[in-house]
Amino acid sequence: MQVADNMAVSIHYTLTNDEGEVIDSSIGSDALVYLHGKGNIISGLEQALAGKEVGEQFTVRIPAEDAYGEFMPERVQVIPRSMFEGVDHLEVGMQFHADVSSGPGVVAIVDIDGDEITIDGNHPLAGVPLTFDVEIVDIRPATSEELDHGHIHGPSCHH
Numbered sequence: 001m002q003v004a005d006n007m008a009v010s011i012h013y014t015l016t017n018d019e020g021e022v023i024d025s026s027i028g029s030d031a032l033v034y035l036h037g038k039g040n041i042i043s044g045l046e047q048a049l050a051g052k053e054v055g056e057q058f059t060v061r062i063p064a065e066d067a068y069g070e071f072m073p074e075r076v077q078v079i080p081r082s083m084f085e086g087v088d089h090l091e092v093g094m095q096f097h098a099d100v101s102s103g104p105g106v107v108a109i110v111d112i113d114g115d116e117i118t119i120d121g122n123h124p125l126a127g128v129p130l131t132f133d134v135e136i137v138d139i140r141p142a143t144s145e146e147l148d149h150g151h152i153h154g155p156s157c158h159h
């Protein structure tokens, strides 16, 4: 059985940046299970997995544009503290859900200078090429319910 559209694919992965720092890894915890062909994972990784079989291991470096996108300077904005009405305490690193120019998203506070708050709506990994070491541990056809929902139902399911 090969990785193809509408398959539930389980992978173990280790994600590193170009400096070799580990950003994320499934090693030591449950494999990541995703529904192939539905954009559940970043497009560059999904493309690299297509056609692979259980037991295959590979390494792929994915440019930022096929991962979390290029870093967009226009998503960094300075706004007045008064925009955070009802929030007592602001500090660098705090994240908020907000409607930004590209739609609903998460913005993080990256700098505070008195009443001037700098927020960044870029994904933390925007502009970062990502290298994945991947092993495919299971492939099965998705259930009709999973296909209806567009995601996999498993032990970690949010339903």
Ligand code: ZN
Pocket (backbone or CB within 6 Å): 149, 151, 152, 153, 159
């Ligand atoms: Zn569901």
